[in-house]
Amino acid sequence: MTTPTTAPADALAQEFVQFAVESGVLRFGEFKTKAGRLSPYFFNAGLFDDGAKLGRLAGFYARRLLASGIEFDLLFGPAYKGISLAAAVAIELARAGRNVPFAYNRKEAKDHGEGGTLVGAPVKGRVLIIDDVISAGTSVRESIAMITAAGATPVGVAIALDRQEKATENGQDAPWSAVQWVREHLNLQISAIATLADLLQYLQATQAPDLAAHLPRVAAYRDRYGV
Template sequence: MSATQVGSVQDQLARDFVRFAIDSGVLRFGDFKTKAGRQSPYFFNAGLFDDGAKLGRLAQFYARALLDSGIEFDVIFGPAYKGIPLGAAVAVELARLGVNKPFAYNRKEAKDHGEGGTLVGAPLQGRVLIVDDVISAGTAVRESIALIRAAGATPHAVAIALDRQEKATENGQDVPWSAVNYVRDQLGLQVCAIAKLAHLLQLLKTETSFLPYYDAVAAYRSRYGVD
């Protein structure tokens, strides 16, 4: 398959995911305040993939995006808390597709009985893939990196559902790079996103039923966007 064909397949997957997120009520439009204190015309809450059918379909999107990306890894890591069900579901779907990988996750509080510690599941070793919903500021990724390195493994890549493609903030000020760019360029991890804000804008612009939301999302992208 040529690079153009691969890009077309990935774009179609991204558009299908955006529609799925909207239909599932996970991607909503209105007036929402982000962690950075911005008023956003849309909100993505992966916690609303809240039944077996939605979670299974979500895992299919993650698995397909990962396989298409060509990113290689040895272990899947789901950071507490949202990353735990996401990582588990992705591990199950990849195994169904013939790519069986070990899975681990962490607790927020260390156990003082049984096996103890904060890590649960397979040993962290080799190249570790972190699975989460979004990268908002890079803080959660840095915490995962510290855990992975402390276990003697290599933090290698991050898989997320949506790249908001917007400026990160530091000390309350906008900076000219996104959290995803920071993770990729400063922390040195590969990043695989099922979809980006650009794919959402494509859908809003081309389908009549979504046109009422396009101007607000485009204006937000113009003000805070980063490629």
């Protein structure tokens, strides 16, 4: 089993994990992933489903981005989850003194009005993609295609949680994660509010016995599928 980490705790990540657990967005049990794995935890950003939770989530994104050093001129939210995320993060960045335009895409092109698939600010300059997680990189590649077609430059992806687990390729475990693949093959910077390592630190430090009880299974999952 994974031994307890000795790395200093990331305060922002620990605060976020606690928030996700308390909001019921990060749950423990047995969940089947897209790859067919039985995961002992499940993160569903769609459950940040009211104004207070979405606003606080966006605040975490904004704080992480402002500290990341990533230089960007526009936020881009891929349909559908990314739309509300990009809008909310733009609001929180503006509150922090960094007013950034945002845009998003439609799943189907509109043939009247302004037309096209892109909505919002003109897609130009250095573009940061806002999403919840990177599962296979498919959404990122689709976003890159739209951004580059508009004449802009994708520079990074901001996500809530990096699961830090092996991607699958042709039904087999790959030696890299989807996040690593996006960083190395698509040459994009990644800003994650928290990672699986942060979740393990949270479970190691918690004083709640019902939460601490999940540590062995989450650690075993990391040992088997982690990168």
